[in-house]
Amino acid sequence: MNSRTARGIRIVRRRAALTAIALVVGCSPQENTRGWECIAPANAGGGWDLTCRSVARVLQDLDLSPGLVRTTNLPGAGGGVAFARTVAQRSDDPSLLVAASPSTTLRLAQKQYGPLAVDDVRWVGALGAEFGVLAVAADSPWNDLGDLLAALRSDPTSVVVSGGSAVAGQDHMKVLLLAHRSGINPRSIRYVPFDGGGEAMTALLGGFVHVFSGEGSEVEGQVAAGRLKVLTILAPERVSGPLRDVPTALESGVDVTWVTWRGFYVPGSIDDATYDRWVDVLRQVGSSPEWEVARRANRLDPFFVVGADFEALVKQQVADFEEMSREIGLIR
Amino acid sequence: MDALTHLISGFAIALQPLNLGLAFVGVFVGTFVGMLPGIGPINAIAILIPVTFAAGLPPESALILLTGIYYGSQYGNSISTILLNVPGTASAVVTAIDGHAMTKAGRGGPALAMSAIASFFGGTVSIFALVLFAPVLAGWAIRFGPAEYFALMVFAFSALSSFSGGSLMRGLAATAFGLFLATVGLDPNSAIPRFTFGSLQLLDGMDFVVVTIGLFAVSEVIQLLEDTEGGQAAAVGYGRVMISAKEFAETGWTMVRGSVIGFLVGVLPGAGGTIASFLAYSTEERINGANGTFGEGDIRGVAAPEAANNAAANGAMIPLLTLGVPGSGTTAVLLGAMLGLGVTPGPLLITEQPDLFWGLAASMYIGNIFLLMLNLPLVGFFVKALTLPRWFLIPGVAALAFVAVYAVNGSSFDLVMMTGFGVVGYLMRKFSFPLAPVILGLVLGPLMEKSLRRAMALSGGDWRILFDSPIAITLWVLALASLLAPALIARKGVPAE
Numbered sequence: 001m002n003s004r005t006a007r008g009i010r011i012v013r014r015r016a017a018l019t020a021i022a023l024v025v026g027c028s029p030q031e032n033t034r035g036w037e038c039i040a041p042a043n044a045g046g047g048w049d050l051t052c053r054s055v056a057r058v059l060q061d062l063d064l065s066p067g068l069v070r071t072t073n074l075p076g077a078g079g080g081v082a083f084a085r086t087v088a089q090r091s092d093d094p095s096l097l098v099a100a101s102p103s104t105t106l107r108l109a110q111k112q113y114g115p116l117a118v119d120d121v122r123w124v125g126a127l128g129a130e131f132g133v134l135a136v137a138a139d140s141p142w143n144d145l146g147d148l149l150a151a152l153r154s155d156p157t158s159v160v161v162s163g164g165s166a167v168a169g170q171d172h173m174k175v176l177l178l179a180h181r182s183g184i185n186p187r188s189i190r191y192v193p194f195d196g197g198g199e200a201m202t203a204l205l206g207g208f209v210h211v212f213s214g215e216g217s218e219v220e221g222q223v224a225a226g227r228l229k230v231l232t233i234l235a236p237e238r239v240s241g242p243l244r245d246v247p248t249a250l251e252s253g254v255d256v257t258w259v260t261w262r263g264f265y266v267p268g269s270i271d272d273a274t275y276d277r278w279v280d281v282l283r284q285v286g287s288s289p290e291w292e293v294a295r296r297a298n299r300l301d302p303f304f305v306v307g308a309d310f311e312a313l314v315k316q317q318v319a320d321f322e323e324m325s326r327e328i329g330l331i332r
Numbered sequence: 333m334d335a336l337t338h339l340i341s342g343f344a345i346a347l348q349p350l351n352l353g354l355a356f357v358g359v360f361v362g363t364f365v366g367m368l369p370g371i372g373p374i375n376a377i378a379i380l381i382p383v384t385f386a387a388g389l390p391p392e393s394a395l396i397l398l399t400g401i402y403y404g405s406q407y408g409n410s411i412s413t414i415l416l417n418v419p420g421t422a423s424a425v426v427t428a429i430d431g432h433a434m435t436k437a438g439r440g441g442p443a444l445a446m447s448a449i450a451s452f453f454g455g456t457v458s459i460f461a462l463v464l465f466a467p468v469l470a471g472w473a474i475r476f477g478p479a480e481y482f483a484l485m486v487f488a489f490s491a492l493s494s495f496s497g498g499s500l501m502r503g504l505a506a507t508a509f510g511l512f513l514a515t516v517g518l519d520p521n522s523a524i525p526r527f528t529f530g531s532l533q534l535l536d537g538m539d540f541v542v543v544t545i546g547l548f549a550v551s552e553v554i555q556l557l558e559d560t561e562g563g564q565a566a567a568v569g570y571g572r573v574m575i576s577a578k579e580f581a582e583t584g585w586t587m588v589r590g591s592v593i594g595f596l597v598g599v600l601p602g603a604g605g606t607i608a609s610f611l612a613y614s615t616e617e618r619i620n621g622a623n624g625t626f627g628e629g630d631i632r633g634v635a636a637p638e639a640a641n642n643a644a645a646n647g648a649m650i651p652l653l654t655l656g657v658p659g660s661g662t663t664a665v666l667l668g669a670m671l672g673l674g675v676t677p678g679p680l681l682i683t684e685q686p687d688l689f690w691g692l693a694a695s696m697y698i699g700n701i702f703l704l705m706l707n708l709p710l711v712g713f714f715v716k717a718l719t720l721p722r723w724f725l726i727p728g729v730a731a732l733a734f735v736a737v738y739a740v741n742g743s744s745f746d747l748v749m750m751t752g753f754g755v756v757g758y759l760m761r762k763f764s765f766p767l768a769p770v771i772l773g774l775v776l777g778p779l780m781e782k783s784l785r786r787a788m789a790l791s792g793g794d795w796r797i798l799f800d801s802p803i804a805i806t807l808w809v810l811a812l813a814s815l816l817a818p819a820l821i822a823r824k825g826v827p828a829e
Binding site: 043046049050053054057073074075076077078080081084112114157160166167168169190191192193194195196198199201202203205206208209217218220221222224225227297298299330 | 375378476522533651655657664667677743782
C-alpha cells in the first residue's frame with residue numbers, strides 16, 4: 001500500500017467518523033465553511049451520492065481542494081430541494097458543487113422544479129456515464145433493434161415495455177425517442193413503470209413484458225447468464241466490456257443516444273474566474289489515473305465533457321426532453 | 333449433498349479471523365444503529381462503503397461486514413420499539429403493539445429476551461432455507477407479477493381485523509387515513525404531484541419515519557406527561573430478564589410459523605419485512621387469539637413478527653444475490669456496494685463466485701449467534717432504561733424522536749410534521765383508534781396502487797388478469813379465508829375474546 005492510499009484511507013476514515021458523529025447529533029457538518037462542499041441531492045448510497053463521494057476523494061488525493069471536500073446529502077423532490085437551495089440561498093457560493101445527471105435535466109424540462117430553470121445554475125462538466133440499453137428475454141423472436149421497430153410499426157399495442165422510472169421518466173424517454181425518430185407515434189408506446197431497473201428486469205424475466213429499458217450495468221449479470229439479449233445500446237459508439245458486441249442505435253440507422261452522464265452544476269451567480277476554476281479542476285480530475293480507478297469501481301464508461309461544451313449539451317438535452325414531453329402530452 | 337460441501341467451505345471462509353472479526357463488528361454496529369430510528373442501517377452502510385473500498389478488503393470480507401450491519405440492525409430496532417414505543421422501521425411496528433404493552437405491564441425484560449430469541453430463530457431458519465432453496469426461490473420470485481403482488485396486498489390487508497383492537501370500524505378508519513396519507517406526493521406511475529399544494533417538501537410524500545415516530549413516540553410522550561401529573565408516578569419495573577420455560581414452550585410453533593411466513597414473503601422483492609411481520613402476527617392472532625391476550629402484551633405477539641422480519645431480511649438476500657434485485661432500501665445500498673466491489677449479482681453468482689456466496693451465508697449464520705450472545709446479556713442493561721426517572725426519560729424519548737426524524741432528510745419541515753402527527757396520534761389513542769393500521773395503509777397503499785395500475789397497464793385494462801395465475805388465485809383464496817375465519821371460529825362457539 002503506498003503512502004497516498006494510506007493517507008486516503010485515513011482521510012476517508014476520519015471523514016466517516018465525522019459523518020457518523022454528525023449523523024448521531026443529527027446535523028450536517030458545518031464546522032468548516034472555507035472547505036469545498038459537494039451536495040448529493042439524494043440519500044446516501046445512490047448515484048448522486050457516489051458521484052460526490054468518489055470525486056471528493058479524488059480531489060483530496062490530488063490535493064486540488066483546500067482540505068477536505070465534504071459530501072452533504074440533501075434529498076428531496078428528485079433533486080428539487082437541492083436545486084432550490086442552491087438558487088435561493090447559495091447563489092454566489094464559490095465552494096459548492098452539486099451532483100447532477102439526466103434525471104436533473106429531465107425534471108427541469110418537465111417543470112418539476114417549479115419555476116426554476118436550467119439557466120439558474122451553471123453547468124461545469126460530466127466525468128463519466130452509463131448508456132441506455134433495450135433488452136429482451138433470451139427466447140424472444142427479436143434479435144436486433146430493427147426487429148423490434150418492425151414489430152412496433154405493424155402493431156405498436158402488441159409490445160409492452162418495462163422500465164425503472166415513472167411515466168415520462170428516463171427509461172420511458174429512451175423508448176419514446178427511439179419510436180419518435182423512427183417515425184412511430186410515441187403516444188402508441190405501451191410502457192409499464194416499475195420501482196427501479198431491477199424490478200423492471202424481473203418483470204421481463206418473468207414474461208410479463210416484452211422489452212426492458214434500462215442501463216448497461218443493470219443487464220450485465222443476466223446477459224452473462226444467457227437469460228437476456230441486448231438489442232441495442234444508446235451510446236455514441238460501441239462500448240468495451242461485456243456489452244462490446246451490442247450494436248448502437250446509430251449503427252441501426254436510428255439517431256438516438258442516451259447518455260446517463262454523472263456530472264455537476266454550481267451556483268449561478270459565481271464569477272467567471274470561479275467557474276473557470278471549477279472547469280479546470282474537473283479537467284484535472286478527469287485526466288487523472290485516480291479518477292480512472294474510481295470510474296471503473298463505479299462501473300461508469302468514459303464520458304468527459306466540461307465547460308462550454310457541457311453547458312451546450314445540457315441545454316440541448318433540456319430542449320429535447322421538453323419537445324418529447326410535449327409530444328406525448330405530459331406538459332403543455 | 334452438494335450444498336452441504338459448499339456450506340462447509342463457506343464456513344472455512346467465514347471462520348477466518350478477519351472475517352470473524354468483521355462479522356462481529358458488523359452486527360455490533362448494526363445493533364446500535366438499529367436502536368436509533370431514522371439513522372438506521374442505510375446510512376451506516378453507505379458511510380462504510382468507501383471505507384471498505386479504501387481498505388482494500390476482499391469482496392467477501394467487505395460484504396460480511398456490510399450485511400452484518402444490515403441484519404444486526406433488525407435486532408437493535410426492536411429494543412427502542414419494545415422499551416420506548418419508537419419503531420424505526422415499518423417491520424417493527426407490529427412488535428410495538430404487544431412488545432410495548434408488555435413493557436407497560438412490567439415485563440420489558442422477557443419481551444426483549446423473546447425478541448432476541450425469536451430473531452435468532454427466524455434468522456437461523458431462513459439462512460438454512462437460503463442455502464437449500466436459493467436457486468429454486470429465485471425462480472418463484474420471478475413468477476410474481478403485478479397481479480400476484482396485488483393479490484398479496486389484498487391478503488395482507490385482510491389481516492386488518494387482528495390489528496383493530498376489537499373495533500373493525502375504527503380499524504378501517506385508521507387504515508383509510510393511512511391510505512390517504514400514502515396518496516400525498518408524486519403519483520408513482522406518472523410522477524404527477526398529488527395533494528402537495530405546490531410544496532416541494534410534500535413532493536416526496538409522507539416519509540414513513542416521520543409519520544411513525546410522530547404517531548407512536550410523540551403521542552407516547554404526551555401520554556406519559558399526562559400520566560405522570562407532575563412527575564409523581566413511579567417508574568415501571570422490568571420484571572425478570574429471561575423468559576420462562578413455559579413462555580418458551582408456548583412460542584415454539586409461533587416462531588416456526590413466523591419464520592416460514594417471513595422467509596417466503598421476504599424473498600419477494602419490494603414486499604419484505606413489513607408484510608411478513610403483519611401477516612405473521614395476524615396468523616398467530618387467528619390461531620391463538622382465543623386463548624391469548626393479543627394487543628395487551630401477549631409474548632407471542634412479539635415472537636411472531638420478530639421471527640418473521642428477521643427471516644424476511646435474510647430472504648431478501650435471495651433476489652439481491654441471484655437476480656440483482658434489491659428488495660428494500662438497505663439491500664439497494666448493498667447492491668451498490670457489490671457493484672463497486674466488482675461483484676455482479678445474478679444467476680451466475682453462486683456458480684462463479686461460490687466463495688463469496690457460501691462464505692456470506694456461513695457468516696450470516698455466525699453473525700446470528702454473535703447477535704444472540706450480544707443481545708441476551710444486554711437485555712438486563714437496556715431494561716434499566718425503564719428505571720430512569722420520568723423527568724429524564726420523557727425528554728429523552730422526545731429528543732430521540734426529534735434527532736431520528738431530522739436525520740432522515742435534515743429538514744425542519746419534517747419536525748413540524750412529526751409534531752403534528754404526535755397530536756393526531758394522541759387524539760387517536762384518546763378515542764381508542766388503533767395506530768398500527770395507519771402504518772399498514774401508509775406502507776402497503778402505494779405498493780397496492782402500483783401493482784394494480786401495473787397489472788392494468790399490462791393487460792390493457794382487462795380485470796381478468798388479476799385472477800389469471802395459480803399463485804394469484806391461491807392468494808385470493810387465502811385472503812377470503814382470512815376474512816371469514818373470525819366469523820367461522822365464532823360460529824363454532826369458541827369465545828372470540
